[in-house]
Amino acid sequence: MADGLSKKRILSGIQPSGEGIFTLGNYIGAVRNWSRMQEEFDCAYFIADLHSITVRQDPKMLKQQTLSAFALLLACGIDPEKNLVFVQSHVHEHAELGWIMSCYSQFGELSRMTQFKDKSSKHADNVNAGLFTYPALMAADILLYQADLVPVGADQKQHLEFTRDVATRFNNLYGEVFKLPEPYIPPMGAKIMSLQEPDKKMSKSDPNPKSKVFILDEENVILKKFKSAVTDSETEVVYREGKDGINNLMTIYASITGGTYDEIAQEFAGKGYGDFKVCVGQCVADELKPVREEYARLMQDKKYVEELMKKGAENAGYVASRTLNKVKKKVGLYL
Numbered sequence: 059m060a061d062g063l064s065k066k067r068i069l070s071g072i073q074p075s076g077e078g079i080f081t082l083g084n085y086i087g088a089v090r091n092w093s094r095m096q097e098e099f100d101c102a103y104f105i106a107d108l109h110s111i112t113v114r115q116d117p118k119m120l121k122q123q124t125l126s127a128f129a130l131l132l133a134c135g136i137d138p139e140k141n142l143v144f145v146q147s148h149v150h151e152h153a154e155l156g157w158i159m160s161c162y163s164q165f166g167e168l169s170r171m172t173q174f175k176d177k178s179s180k181h182a183d184n185v186n187a188g189l190f191t192y193p194a195l196m197a198a199d200i201l202l203y204q205a206d207l208v209p210v211g212a213d214q215k216q217h218l219e220f221t222r223d224v225a226t227r228f229n230n231l232y233g234e235v236f237k238l239p240e241p242y243i244p245p246m247g248a249k250i251m252s253l254q255e256p257d258k259k260m261s262k263s264d265p266n267p268k269s270k271v272f273i274l275d276e277e278n279v280i281l282k283k284f285k286s287a288v289t290d291s292e293t294e295v296v297y298r299e300g301k302d303g304i305n306n307l308m309t310i311y312a313s314i315t316g317g318t319y320d321e322i323a324q325e326f327a328g329k330g331y332g333d334f335k336v337c338v339g340q341c342v343a344d345e346l347k348p349v350r351e352e353y354a355r356l357m358q359d360k361k362y363v364e365e366l367m368k369k370g371a372e373n374a375g376y377v378a379s380r381t382l383n384k385v386k387k388k389v390g391l392y393l
């Protein structure tokens with residue numbers, strides 16, 4: 059494993075909840091970049107199962123999806139020998155530091171979090187304390203590993219700001235305990251939109267199955283979804299304002315083939331949207347095929363995957379416990 063002295067540490071988490079685990083959006087926007095960053099950075103990636111239970115989950119499904127999500131990280135090429143890859147709840151330091159961080163979080167600032175406001179209106183029957191202190195746990199996730207960089211989407215940026223605020227407050231009281239993390243926008247990160255409403259982000263929780271492609275979708279399913287992708291009433295494949303559907307398909311195609319928008323426009327000059335959709339669907343299916351195959355292979359050997367989970371938790375726990383002990387001492391907890 060990298061020594062952590064020479065390389066910067068990058069950390070990110072992904073929730074295991076939601077149907078079908080990861081979408082093409084998660085893959086292009088996040089997970090694929092995670093595996094590309096492992097040469098340059100010292101990486102820590104985890105399945106944020108403790109965050110998932112802030113919303114009511116079916117216990118059997120959550121358990122199954124945690125295994126699947128973990129296997130999928132490996133199938134996407136994240137190497138557990140080089141990185142910390144683990145399940146959040148397997149490393150008890152997260153919950154412990156999460157509690158301590160909640161004691162340094164103010165009611166007012168937590169009340170202002172847009173995700174809390176959104177989720178508490180969406181789940182009005184279950185506005186629980188965990189939903190409220192969610193950012194304190196997320197701060198703990200990040201600070202335990204002294205992460206330099208955190209790749210997050212726009213929806214999580216406020217939580218990262220909050221993490222910096224809490225860390226600064228703590229450091230001002232007790233000295234330099236925590237490193238202040240910066241947001242990281244990967245060079246190839248792209249935001250993938252819904253195939254049906256291309257002005258909205260592709261989301262796991264979208265009720266319309268045609269709006270999203272899952273990493274594990276079979277080839278024929280992927281092709282079908284792309285065929286029914288919403289475009290516009292024009293005919294030209296070009297990236298232009300007002301052509302959200304085509305722009306989204308071009309973004310997907312570009313991020314997989316590596317071509318520019320101009321090159322794509324040339325490739326499809328004189329051809330219709332129909333041809334273009336088939337090509338985009340096919341390139342997505344081809345890109346995801348090895349991931350799907352590796353995932354299937356891993357899931358046949360559950361023991362092996364569980365073994366890697368356990369090792370991952372041990373390695374992560376080693377790093378996390380050092381920070382936690384320091385924090386406990388500073389705060390005055392009797393060690």
Ligand code: TRP
Nearest residue numbers: 069070071072073106109196199
């Ligand atoms: N809250 C993040 C999300 O829902 C997941 C997450 C939990 C996370 N802890 C994190 C992301 C720490 C980055 C760093 O997407």
